[in-house]
Amino acid sequence: MEDLKQKITALKKEKNTxxxxxxxxxPEIQEIADYVGDSLGLSQEAEKTDADIILFAGVHFMAETAKLLNPQKKVILPDLKAGCSLADSCPPDAFKEFTKAHSDHIVITYVNCSAEIKAMSDLVCTSSNAEKIVNSVPENVPVIFAPDKNLGNYINSKTGRKMVLWDGSCIVHEAFSIDKLRTLYKEHPDTVIITHPESEAHILKTASYIGSTAGMINYVKQSAKQKFIVATEAGILFKMQQEVPDKALIPAPSVEDNTCACSECAYMKLNTLQKVYDCLVNESPEITVSEEVAKKALIPIKRMLKLSK
Structure with missing residues (x-):
């Protein structure tokens, strides 16, 4: 694995990637990355990079967003099958009919969706800036929020809005077991529960902090507490533990009895270090977006990035 990391490091310099x-x-992919972050941070990095090639170690919609922001650059993804259950829950044809039925509504979409969905949107948001993006729309203007109903419900509760929500969700963030979480908390009563807003409402109610992946890491860094139960995809624990080596981090338990007793995204785990290397060598699979879709989808993304500065 160390040999593979060295080859990747040398090759990315050679190819200006x-x-x-x-x-x-x-973890081994995070270790060789030039930047590790959440959806907002990754979008911002993609927008400002001067590399010739962007290798996106993530899922398809993320690489697609990077391509929208860099139409002249080559964007590659280690495994094209690395999709997203949330993005898949919002098919373009069905969403088009949904927006037609609410034609007087502003459309705000969470970045976890396809370019086709973004092309039907007025604004895009991430979990980091969703509340800010929603608040940028006048209160008297009705809003459709898609595709994540859990994030949408959370933002409704924070803002007092009554946005119309698309019925989509992330299987990873809906996999947490409330009963196991309560049992775990009883075993560790000195812990603080933190969670991502894609989680269901009954999980959010247990949390002392709700925020994006980057927000959760910052919260743990700044908190005086020493033990945390972390309710999001378990991959976050690697970077989080690096930031707080002396603190105890416990993954929130999932309903499924799996080897890690935590919630993992099977799509994210499709990317491997070997696939990263092969992708870099072959400069494929390459992400492409039609010019017509890209032109429309870029508008709400640019609006989001402007509002996020």
């Missing part, structure tokens, strides 16, 4: 990785990637 930047490797962007999400927090949910395997």
């Amino acid at each position: 930047v490797i962007l990785a999400h927090y949910y990637q395997d």
Whole structure:
């Protein structure tokens, strides 16, 4: 594995490639990345990179967003099958009919969706900036929020809005067991529960902090507490533990009895270090977006990035 890391490091310099990785990637991929972050941070990095090639260690919609921001650059993804259950829950044809039925509504979409969905949107948001993006729309203007109903419900509760929500969700963030979480907390009553807003409402109610992956890491760094139960995809624990080596981090338990007793995204785990190397050698699989879709989808993304500065 160390030999493979060295080869990747040398090859990315030779090919003027930047490797962007999400927090949910395997540790060995995070270690060779030039930048590790959440969806907002990755979008911002993709927008400003001067690399010729962007290798996106994440899932398809993330690499697609990087391509939208860099139409002249080559964007590659280690495994094209690295999709997203949340993005898949919002098919373009069905969403088009949904927006037609609410034609007077502003459409805000969570970045976890396809380019086709973004092309039907007025604004895009991430979990880091969703509340800010929603609040940028006047209160008297009705809003459709898609595709994550859990994030949408959370933002409704924070803002007092009554956004119309698309019925989509992330299987990873809906996999947490409330009964196991309560039992775990009883065993560790000195812990603080933190969670991602894609989680269901009954999980959110247990949390002392709700935020994006980057927000959760910052919270743990700044907190005076020493033990945390972390309710998001378990891949975040690698970077989080690096930031707080002296603190105890416990993954929130999932309903499924699996080897890690935590919630993992099977799509994120499709990318491997070997696939990263092969992808870099072959400069494929390459991400492409039609010019027509790209032109429309870029508008709400640019609006989001402007509002996020």
